[in-house]
Amino acid sequence: MRSVLEVQNLNVRYGEIHAVKGVSLRVEKGEIVALIGANGAGKTSTLSAIMGMIRAEGSVKFMGKDIERFSPWKRAQMGLSIVPERARVFPNMTVLENLEVGAYLVKDKKVFKERLEWVYDIFPRLRERQKQLALTLSGGEKQMLAIGRSLMNKPKLLLIDEISLGLMPKLVDEIFQILIKLNESGITLLISEQNTKKALEISSRAYVLQNGRVVKEGPSGELKEDEEIRKAYLGV
Amino acid sequence: MTLDYLYTLITFSNIFIILSLSLNVLIGYAGQVSLGHAAFFGIGAYTSAVLAVKFGLGYGTTLLLSVLIGGFFGFLLGLPSLRVRHDFLVLATIGLNFVVVALFKYIDFFGGPYGIIGLPAAKFFGKELGTGGYALYTAFWVVIVILLMIYIEKIYLRYGFEAIRENEDAAESIGVSVPLFKIYAFTISGALAGLAGNLWAYQMGMVFPDDFSFPVSITILTMVVLGGVGTISGPILGAVLLTFLPELLRFIQDYRLLLYGIIIVIVMMYQPSGLLGRQGILRKAFKR
Ligand SMILES: Nc1ncnc2c1ncn2[C@@H]1O[C@H](COP(=O)(O)OP(=O)(O)O)[C@@H](O)[C@H]1O
Ligand SMILES: [Mg+2]
Numbered sequence: 014m015r016s017v018l019e020v021q022n023l024n025v026r027y028g029e030i031h032a033v034k035g036v037s038l039r040v041e042k043g044e045i046v047a048l049i050g051a052n053g054a055g056k057t058s059t060l061s062a063i064m065g066m067i068r069a070e071g072s073v074k075f076m077g078k079d080i081e082r083f084s085p086w087k088r089a090q091m092g093l094s095i096v097p098e099r100a101r102v103f104p105n106m107t108v109l110e111n112l113e114v115g116a117y118l119v120k121d122k123k124v125f126k127e128r129l130e131w132v133y134d135i136f137p138r139l140r141e142r143q144k145q146l147a148l149t150l151s152g153g154e155k156q157m158l159a160i161g162r163s164l165m166n167k168p169k170l171l172l173i174d175e176i177s178l179g180l181m182p183k184l185v186d187e188i189f190q191i192l193i194k195l196n197e198s199g200i201t202l203l204i205s206e207q208n209t210k211k212a213l214e215i216s217s218r219a220y221v222l223q224n225g226r227v228v229k230e231g232p233s234g235e236l237k238e239d240e241e242i243r244k245a246y247l248g249v
Numbered sequence: 250m251t252l253d254y255l256y257t258l259i260t261f262s263n264i265f266i267i268l269s270l271s272l273n274v275l276i277g278y279a280g281q282v283s284l285g286h287a288a289f290f291g292i293g294a295y296t297s298a299v300l301a302v303k304f305g306l307g308y309g310t311t312l313l314l315s316v317l318i319g320g321f322f323g324f325l326l327g328l329p330s331l332r333v334r335h336d337f338l339v340l341a342t343i344g345l346n347f348v349v350v351a352l353f354k355y356i357d358f359f360g361g362p363y364g365i366i367g368l369p370a371a372k373f374f375g376k377e378l379g380t381g382g383y384a385l386y387t388a389f390w391v392v393i394v395i396l397l398m399i400y401i402e403k404i405y406l407r408y409g410f411e412a413i414r415e416n417e418d419a420a421e422s423i424g425v426s427v428p429l430f431k432i433y434a435f436t437i438s439g440a441l442a443g444l445a446g447n448l449w450a451y452q453m454g455m456v457f458p459d460d461f462s463f464p465v466s467i468t469i470l471t472m473v474v475l476g477g478v479g480t481i482s483g484p485i486l487g488a489v490l491l492t493f494l495p496e497l498l499r500f501i502q503d504y505r506l507l508l509y510g511i512i513i514v515i516v517m518m519y520q521p522s523g524l525l526g527r528q529g530i531l532r533k534a535f536k537r
Contacts, residue, residue, distance in 0.1 A: 066418055089424035097422070103415040105527070114408045118424045166424065 015077045017042050017170050017201050018063070023071035025058040025225075032058040033069070034225040040170060040203050045196050047212040047233065048205040049246065050222030056205035057098050059222070060172045063203075064088060064095045076169065090118060094168035098175050100159035104148035108139055111147050111158055115165035125165075132161040135191060153184040160191070164200075171195075173204040177211065189215055209246035213237045221246075256380040260452050262492040263387035264445050267394050269472040269484035271441030274401070276470075277479035278410030279434035280417075281330055282339050285346030286469050289439045291461025293319040293446020295353060298365040298456045308371045308451070315447035316440045323439015327432045346463050353458035364457035371451040387448050394441060398481045401437070410434065414479070464506050471509040474516050477523025477532075486525055 018040040025033035033055045040046045048056050062069035065085040073081045080088055103111050112129060119125045133140040136157045142150065147158060156176055163171055173192070177185045189211055196202055196215075206212035213219055213233040221229040221242065229236065236242050272286045296318045297311040306314075326345065330338050353359045360366075370377045371386075378386055401410075409430045412420035417427050450456050472491050477483025491509075495501045501508055516523060524531040 064422055066422060084426070084428075085418075085421035086424050086426040089422055095422050097419065101416060101419050103412060103419065105415060106411060110408070110411070114412045114420075114425075115423050117408055117412070162423065 016040060016074070017044075017076060018203065019072075019074040020059075020063060021072040021074075023059065023062055023069055023073070025055070025062050025067060025069045032225050033062065035071075036220075036222070036225070036227055038220050038227065038230070040201060042201055043196070043199070044218065045192065045202045045204065045216045047216035047219040048203065048222060049207070049209045049212050049219055050205075051246075052207060054222040055225040056222055057174055058225075060095060060174050060203070060205055061097075063172060064093065066095075089166065092166070092169035093172070094163040094166055094170070095172040096156070096159045096163050096174060096176065098178065100152075100155040102147040102150075102155050102158045102162065105146060107144055107146055108150070108158055109143040111162050112139070112143075112165055115162035118166055128165050128167065132164050135164070135194070136161050153180050153188070156180065156188060157191075160188075160195075164195075168200065170201045170203065173202060175205055175207060177206060177208045185211065209242070253380045256384040257452075258493060258496055259384040260380075260387050260448075262489050263384070263391045264448050264452070265469065265472060265488040265492050266391050266485050267441055267445040267448070268469045269476070269488045270394055270398055270481070271438045271445070272469050273473050273478065273480075273484045274398075274410075274434050274438045274441070276473060277484075278401070278414060279431050280335075280410075280414030281431065281434065282335065283326075283342040283438075283466075284339055284470065285342035285344070285349075285463070285466050286438075286442060287461040287463070287465035288342075288346045288349040289319050289323060289442030290446045290449070290465065290469075291349055291353065291456075291458075292322050292439075293443030294450040294456045294461065295359060295365070295446070296443065297447045297450040298368055299359070301368050301450075302365050308373070312444070312447050315443040315450075317443070319443015319446065320436045320440030323435040323437070323442070324432060326439070327435030330431055330435065331428050343463065343466075346461075346466050350458045350462050353461070359458075360456075362458065364455055364460075366455035368450055368454045368456075370454070383452060387452075390444060390448065394444075395481060395485075397441075402481065411479070467506065467509055471512055473523075475512055475523060477526030477529055480523070480525050483523045483525040483529075486531075487523075 016039045021037045023033055023036040036059055048059060050056050058067065061067045063073055065083055065088050072079065075091060075093055103114065112132060116125050116128060119128065138154060139157060139161055150158060176188055185208065192202060193215055204212065213236055216233045218231065219233045219236050220227050268286065268290055272283060275281045275283050293315040296315045300306040300311045300314060329341065354362050409425045412425050413427050413430055421427050468491065472487030473484045476485065476487030495505060520529055522528045526532065
């Protein structure tokens with residue numbers, strides 16, 4: 014069976030800084046895969062490169078197709094989507110308008126309505142706030158909106174960059190529960206996290222990034238028991 | 250105020266409504282600030298003047314070519330916008346305005362500093378319109394342009410444009426092709442400014458380089474900013490206000506640019522979305 018995503022020997026450079034050094038990873042259909050690592054490890058660079066938002070070298074295969082030359086909008090049209098770090102919703106649009114933009118590729122009114130209901134069912138708070146400008150939302154609500162906006166396209170693979178960043182622990186739990194639900198409803202996820210414990214709990218496999226390199230990979234259950242990881246990331 | 254004078258003012262107002270709406274497509278929807286919009290206005294006007302006076306072409310043909318050539322130059326300006334940063338684009342548009350005016354001034358084909366005079370009156374089915382008729386005719390184009398704006402807003406363009414204005418990266422990652430939409434915006438904007446140029450040339454019966462100089466660009470920009478960037482009603486209100494007010498308050502005339510500068514600063518400070526923008530005082534007043 015072919016993988017949803019296959020990345021080989023990915024390299025990202027910012028001038029002198031070599032931020033991602035030959036990263037290879039793959040995501041199979043139906044999985045939640047976690048990309049864990051400390052601040053500055055290269056998680057955001059890796060996900061942005063997969064989405065095509067920054068320049069990178071290496072091979073990126075999505076649904077069996079080479080996409081490394083495609084611009085981000087082309088990748089989005091193929092069913093790849095990203096929830097960027099710190100959400101980056103459109104601040105001066107209402108919640109509903111943000112979702113409408115997310116459905117930019119959906120031309121069918123009926124499909125749009127269904128998707129909107131689907132997203133509102135997942136995030137009832139967005140329904141309550143649909144007329145509000147996005148800039149008035151709390152941090153957690155912005156993250157929900159960013160996820161909702163991506164879902165409007167019904168992506169085949171959703172990249173989520175550090176959803177837990179700056180959120181209160183209770184909200185983090187809530188959002189991770191939602192990610193599990195999303196996955197159960199058939200959406201494949203590749204998430205980046207500094208919150209190693211939580212990420213290993215909800216993912217089936219994980220890659221550990223350090224200074225731009227994958228230093229460990231494997232089933233999350235095994236990584237949780239790994240001595241080094243327990244010391245370095247789980248504080249045990 | 251004689252009736253003829255009033256008709257003339259209405260025509261000017263209509264032309265500036267079209268100009269400010271066309272600039273608004275760039276600024277309001279595609280987030281591309283242009284300080285040289287009068288260049289496209291001039292290109293449209295000179296296209297009509299040259300074709301009518303030097304080649305004796307009829308009104309319908311000059312109108313069509315003004316729109317097409319305005320749109321073509323808009324498209325050309327759009328190409329570098331895909332590569333350069335916003336602040337550079339602002340400078341480039343100012344430069345474009347000066348270059349275009351200089352070309353009109355120094356190339357004999359365009360009539361030099363005295364411009365091109367002697368455009369025949371626009372004829373429709375063999376009849377001239379007169380001042381009142383022409384005002385009505387320009388109003389007809391205003392209606393067409395407003396309908397086009399509503400269409401652009403309603404159809405997915407709006408979301409594409411608005412998304413780009415707010416955040417190009419985020420827009421691309423949800424499938425909006427930023428290059429395509431920027432090019433659309435520049436082309437539409439240039440074409441409509443070309444239309445305004447045609448209407449102007451036939452109203453005046455002549456064109457002068459200075460009618461399309463940098464201060465005119467600032468005037469158009471002020472209209473958009475004052476009324477409300479990214480709305481349809483805002484640029485219309487801005488154009489009407491800034492066409493009629495200086496006529497009513499004659500003493501302002503000499504201080505126009507100063508006034509516009511002050512308006513821009515005050516609007517930015519107290520009404521950043523414009524009078525009819527989302528947070529504008531007039532919008533709120535209407536809603537109540
Ligand atoms: N735009 C940029 N310009 C220069 N260096 C960058 C840029 N973005 C990230 N970096 C550097 O690249 C490395 C990886 O960063 P990043 O991908 O953001 O890591 P993470 O998301 O894991 O925190 C860091 O050393 C960071 O300083
Ligand atoms: Mg990061």
